[in-house]
Amino acid sequence: MTFAILCRRAFSDLRQNFCAQFITTMVVSLSILIFAFFTLLYFNLQHCVDRFGAELGLLVFLSEDTPKDRIPSLYQKLTGLSEVEKVTYISSEEAFGRLEKFLKDEKEVLEGVNPQFLPPSFEIRVNRAVFQLKRIKQLAGEIDKWPEVSKVQFGQEWIDRLYVFSGLVRTVVVITGLLLLFTAAFVVTNTIKLTVYARQEEIEIMRLVGATKMFMRGPFLVEAFLQGLLGSSLALGVIFACYRFLQGLEAKSELLRGVNICFIPWQYTVAIIASSVLLCVLGTALAMRRSLRL
Amino acid sequence: MISFESSIIRLKDVSKKYSTDNVVFSGIDLEIEKGEFVFLTGSSGVGKSTMLRIFFCAERPTSGEIWVDGVVLSSLSNAQVPYLRRKIGVIFQDFKLLSNRTIFDNVALSLEVVGLGKKQAEQRVMQVLEGVGLAEKTSHYPLQLSGGEQQRVAIARAVVNRPSIILADEPTGNLDLQRTEEVMMLMEELNARGTTIIFATHDDRLFENTHRRVLRLLNGKIRI
Numbered sequence: 187m188t189f190a191i192l193c194r195r196a197f198s199d200l201r202q203n204f205c206a207q208f209i210t211t212m213v214v215s216l217s218i219l220i221f222a223f224f225t226l227l228y229f230n231l232q233h234c235v236d237r238f239g240a241e242l243g244l245l246v247f248l249s250e251d252t253p254k255d256r257i258p259s260l261y262q263k264l265t266g267l268s269e270v271e272k273v274t275y276i277s278s279e280e281a282f283g284r285l286e287k288f289l290k291d292e293k294e295v296l297e298g299v300n301p302q303f304l305p306p307s308f309e310i311r312v313n314r315a316v317f318q319l320k321r322i323k324q325l326a327g328e329i330d331k332w333p334e335v336s337k338v339q340f341g342q343e344w345i346d347r348l349y350v351f352s353g354l355v356r357t358v359v360v361i362t363g364l365l366l367l368f369t370a371a372f373v374v375t376n377t378i379k380l381t382v383y384a385r386q387e388e389i390e391i392m393r394l395v396g397a398t399k400m401f402m403r404g405p406f407l408v409e410a411f412l413q414g415l416l417g418s419s420l421a422l423g424v425i426f427a428c429y430r431f432l433q434g435l436e437a438k439s440e441l442l443r444g445v446n447i448c449f450i451p452w453q454y455t456v457a458i459i460a461s462s463v464l465l466c467v468l469g470t471a472l473a474m475r476r477s478l479r480l
Numbered sequence: 481m482i483s484f485e486s487s488i489i490r491l492k493d494v495s496k497k498y499s500t501d502n503v504v505f506s507g508i509d510l511e512i513e514k515g516e517f518v519f520l521t522g523s524s525g526v527g528k529s530t531m532l533r534i535f536f537c538a539e540r541p542t543s544g545e546i547w548v549d550g551v552v553l554s555s556l557s558n559a560q561v562p563y564l565r566r567k568i569g570v571i572f573q574d575f576k577l578l579s580n581r582t583i584f585d586n587v588a589l590s591l592e593v594v595g596l597g598k599k600q601a602e603q604r605v606m607q608v609l610e611g612v613g614l615a616e617k618t619s620h621y622p623l624q625l626s627g628g629e630q631q632r633v634a635i636a637r638a639v640v641n642r643p644s645i646i647l648a649d650e651p652t653g654n655l656d657l658q659r660t661e662e663v664m665m666l667m668e669e670l671n672a673r674g675t676t677i678i679f680a681t682h683d684d685r686l687f688e689n690t691h692r693r694v695l696r697l698l699n700g701k702i703r704i
Contacts, residue, residue: 191595202580391576394536395590395637396566399559 196408206381213377214417217370218462222425225450228359233448235352244310244326245339252334264308269325272311278302375469382473399478406470414466418459487511488676494544496530504530505700517671519687520680522697528680532647536568537561549644566594569638569646573653575630577622583633584618590641608636628659635666645676
């Protein structure tokens with residue numbers, strides 16, 4: 187049996203059993219849709235944590251008596267640290283200027299205040315690869331020991347909260363995702379089994395007229411392949427439409443601006459489609475194994 | 481006495497049992513000649529269908545040896561069974577037609593399985609459907625036909641592949657007298673063309689005045 191005959195028979199079967207095929211494809215699609223939604227949620231959470239981590243930095247305040255000629259060497263020392271990605275020096279005047287900007291119309295409260303009253307500082311952006319609370323704490327402790335440094339600040343409380351929250355959500359999403367994956371696998375294979383059993387008579391008649399196992403199994407497998415492909419593509423299409431919709435909302439809403447919603451990475455998208463196809467094909471092969479005995 | 485060379489089906493000490501209490505038949509020795517028309521009879525549940533099922537390998541015997549068209553069934557692997565079935569046409573009481581396919585497609589299925597070209601298959605199907613008087617109903621679906629017509633479709637499907645053996649399992653069981661006669665005539669025609677026919681029936685009227693061999697299954701044994 188050539189591939190062309192196989193496809194012709196599969197499409198003819200699809201036409202003849204359109205209703206059952208449509209229901210199976212919808213079951214596949216809905217199962218994948220729920221799973222893909224959680225995957226999207228997971229990746230956006232991950233994305234948020236990454237972004238927050240990337241934006242998180244250390245603020246190193248220098249002692250007031252630090253001589254100005256020590257600044258370049260301190261800068262060098264800081265940039266030489268492996269955990270540090272970027273260092274920016276903020277002089278007392280610059281800090282004062284920022285404060286003025288921040289206060290806007292109320293900047294007159296600063297009238298008569300010495301522009302040198304704020305200590306000079308270094309803003310440090312931590313390398314994204316070392317975004318770990320333990321290492322940031324360690325780094326802050328090390329810098330704090332330098333004689334020129336008066337204080338090192340970082341959002342420890344925020345990081346603690348973020349870690350607990352993201353860990354919790356990640357666990358929930360992963361467990362739910364796995365449960366959904368098993369549920370999807372169970373529902374899809376059983377729906378396919380029912381479809382195969384519903385066509386038991388057809389298989390029996392084909393067997394009667396001398397059809398080989400490949401002749402009987404071939405169209406079913408092609409149909410399963412198409413069900414997996416169409417079902418998962420449809421589900422991912424819906425998820426993509428939701429993603430675009432949320433992107434639109436993000437652009438319009440002040441609250442959501444900067445959230446930077448991301449889509450499921452393409453490797454995972456391909457993996458979801460491939461798994462769906464594999465699930466349908468394997469489900470069909472298993473369901474047919476019993477029907478094809480002698 | 482039938483010579484071994486001319487027999488198309490041969491059974492030697494064949495037994496079939498599902499359990500120690502459920503013995504269908506045992507120690508059966510039988511030879512059916514090429515081109516012969518035999519009736520296999522016996523009351524319901526005596527094992528006629530089981531015997532036919534064994535001939536086309538839908539079941540395996542518990543013991544004994546069977547030759548079908550020169551093939552030793554015990555040496556046949558599951559993968560080889562479909563090739564044997566292509567030499568055998570099977571007809572059932574309940575027709576076993578695909579209700580969602582047209583009459584043409586139902587008959588063409590046998591040729592599709594063997595990979596015959598589309599044009600050739602079309603010609604062959606039309607020829608056979610003409611032979612059974614259904615050339616006008618090729619695009620009909622089985623449920624749009626009468627019982628007798630459905631059985632004729634089943635016969636067309638069984639013979640379109642030009643098998644050397646036809647196994648008919650109560651093919652007239654669901655038909656009235658007139659339709660039964662039509663089916664019997666078709667069978668006679670097929671046999672006249674050289675096809676071996678094994679016709680299982682519990683209806684004695686079908687072979688009352690026949691010169692054909694009648695094999696009676698009784699208490700697990702065959703009596704001629």
